[in-house]
Amino acid sequence: MYLSRIFNAINISVQEKYMTEILELNEKTKEFGLILTPDEVKNMMVARNKVLRDYGRVELGIEVTKELIEIFSESPYIHEDNYAATLTELHEIFYYLRNETEDKIGDFKLISMMKEMFDGECAGSVELLKSRLEEFAENFRSESLRESLFEGED
Amino acid sequence: MEFENDKERSGLVSRSKIKKANLRRNQYTISLLNEGLRAGLLTGQEVYRIQAGLMGILQDLIRRYTQGESSSVTSETAESIMASLLYAVDAYTLQFINPDQAVTELKTGNIRNIYEQGLELLRRLFEETKQLYQEVKKNKLDVPVDAYNMTIDESLPIFMKKYGIVFDAHNTMASIDYPLAVDDMRLQGVFYIRQYLERLQMETRFCRRFDRRDLLDLLTDYGKVCRFDYRIELFNIFELVLNNAIFSILSGGDAGQIRISANQYNRLQRMFSRLNASQIAAAIHQAMERLQHEMKTDPPLTDYMNQCRNNLIQRVINAANHDSLETVIIREKEVKTKSIVLLLNEADRMSDVRLRRLLDEMMRLETKEEKVQLIRDYFSSLHDYLDLLDSGCLYGDEYEALFATFGDMELAIFAKIVFYEELRADFLDFQSIVAAGKDDESEWKMHYVEFMQKLSDDRINAIGNLISDIDYEEIRFY
Numbered sequence: 001m002y003l004s005r006i007f008n009a010i011n012i013s014v015q016e017k018y019m020t021e022i023l024e025l026n027e028k029t030k031e032f033g034l035i036l037t038p039d040e041v042k043n044m045m046v047a048r049n050k051v052l053r054d055y056g057r058v059e060l061g062i063e064v065t066k067e068l069i070e071i072f073s074e075s076p077y078i079h080e081d082n083y084a085a086t087l088t089e090l091h092e093i094f095y096y097l098r099n100e101t102e103d104k105i106g107d108f109k110l111i112s113m114m115k116e117m118f119d120g121e122c123a124g125s126v127e128l129l130k131s132r133l134e135e136f137a138e139n140f141r142s143e144s145l146r147e148s149l150f151e152g153e154d
Numbered sequence: 155m156e157f158e159n160d161k162e163r164s165g166l167v168s169r170s171k172i173k174k175a176n177l178r179r180n181q182y183t184i185s186l187l188n189e190g191l192r193a194g195l196l197t198g199q200e201v202y203r204i205q206a207g208l209m210g211i212l213q214d215l216i217r218r219y220t221q222g223e224s225s226s227v228t229s230e231t232a233e234s235i236m237a238s239l240l241y242a243v244d245a246y247t248l249q250f251i252n253p254d255q256a257v258t259e260l261k262t263g264n265i266r267n268i269y270e271q272g273l274e275l276l277r278r279l280f281e282e283t284k285q286l287y288q289e290v291k292k293n294k295l296d297v298p299v300d301a302y303n304m305t306i307d308e309s310l311p312i313f314m315k316k317y318g319i320v321f322d323a324h325n326t327m328a329s330i331d332y333p334l335a336v337d338d339m340r341l342q343g344v345f346y347i348r349q350y351l352e353r354l355q356m357e358t359r360f361c362r363r364f365d366r367r368d369l370l371d372l373l374t375d376y377g378k379v380c381r382f383d384y385r386i387e388l389f390n391i392f393e394l395v396l397n398n399a400i401f402s403i404l405s406g407g408d409a410g411q412i413r414i415s416a417n418q419y420n421r422l423q424r425m426f427s428r429l430n431a432s433q434i435a436a437a438i439h440q441a442m443e444r445l446q447h448e449m450k451t452d453p454p455l456t457d458y459m460n461q462c463r464n465n466l467i468q469r470v471i472n473a474a475n476h477d478s479l480e481t482v483i484i485r486e487k488e489v490k491t492k493s494i495v496l497l498l499n500e501a502d503r504m505s506d507v508r509l510r511r512l513l514d515e516m517m518r519l520e521t522k523e524e525k526v527q528l529i530r531d532y533f534s535s536l537h538d539y540l541d542l543l544d545s546g547c548l549y550g551d552e553y554e555a556l557f558a559t560f561g562d563m564e565l566a567i568f569a570k571i572v573f574y575e576e577l578r579a580d581f582l583d584f585q586s587i588v589a590a591g592k593d594d595e596s597e598w599k600m601h602y603v604e605f606m607q608k609l610s611d612d613r614i615n616a617i618g619n620l621i622s623d624i625d626y627e628e629i630r631f632y
Binding site for chain 1: 209212213216220222223224225226227228229230231232
């Protein structure tokens, strides 16, 4: 439809701007020995756009991507060789979780929770993080369903 | 297309490059951009700048929507917010009579300012609409028509309460059941509700000028003609009143009258069968003009009445051709004295406790004869019977045994309930309706239909004749 056409058009035009903003973050992540090349950023953004489309979401701006980079770069389990690939997977997990928790948890809280699990019980395993968060989402949904039944929402 | 304010009435209209046919009332601004681009009034670059501006506003709105918690939303939410945003921009662009002017505004203005001004227009419009609603509510007709009453008392307040100009401007929010005589369903949101209320107010004011007793009788007679309970049906009161007022004039009555006597009806019937289509049209035209003149209708009402005219002409021509004028001209029905008094009063209903006790007692009985005897001894009101039948306490042939104890009148009352849709839908005779049977998930209704189908034709016809004597006002369906 008309709207998605505009979204795409706008996205293309600001691609450059996003690229610069993300590359600027290298300054901060350098201290952990983590650097993204322009090619890696480009691939990551392509993957992120695909994930957004697949999950039927619209995001104007790249706050989530920047937040993921800043928070996860501090993780002891992320190294230079798995940095870009992990970030791509984290995007996928994040938007999956965003949909599954029915937009009831804020961006920052979700990312912090992911980070905590990733560094803690998952010990840096993205696979484990995925399955833990699937469980979490399921519990969250049945919990909120119970609450809404209890409140007798119309 | 309806343009609201004539802020700008430019002489350039004739030289306009914009083809109005290419513009759409919904998504007006988008169609303006497309058309402006096509006509060369806008460059691709300019359209792009406007779109980027809209996206910027959308981004802020999404943040406001999630209260800063999330920077992404589902596509549906984004589209809905975008639609609301464009609705406000449309409110701004629609005020220019000349679309070229609107294009210029978009081209040279700051889109954020345009949006803010659109919001302000909506805010004012919404306030005016609330005022208008209060007036409509105050002047409401006192008629037992559910759709009319519920729309004013329940649906419209939902709109007034829930409507939001920032995120829901394009939503109509409430389901409005009562049909207007002329309605523009292409409108949405507050534009729609404002128009709905304006027209409802006009219709109501018109109806108020007739005698209330006459109006109530007209409704009752209309229900009898259509063989339905007018209180729960969807129809427009104004149209009914207007048509009869016209018929009154055509049959020598007063303009302020809606009662059509049997004599007047005969006169109309003779007249319409004599005239050809264009003569009928001319006669109705003339009568409409006289009505407007004598009632001193104001221009908006006059215009509105004229919009109803062609529909009436068409209906009269069709009815005259098919010899069914009695469905269009609602004449006075004589009041029959009711020979049978039924216990249909809500107040006669037994208490729930007593009903439950009787049902328990009945379940303990062994034979169907005993059960039926108990029912006939203790149940008298229709409501109690319906409760009993709906409770599912009877099985198989017990239903038949019960129905067998009913007289024709009782069976006729149940027919009115079971075959409600069939009876009102067309003019099939009762025997064919029974023979056709029906699919209904309710057990007792299926048993009732089976029982009826086994009766002799004579008895079915006798019951069918009684049905027309039953007044729906006596039966409450829910």
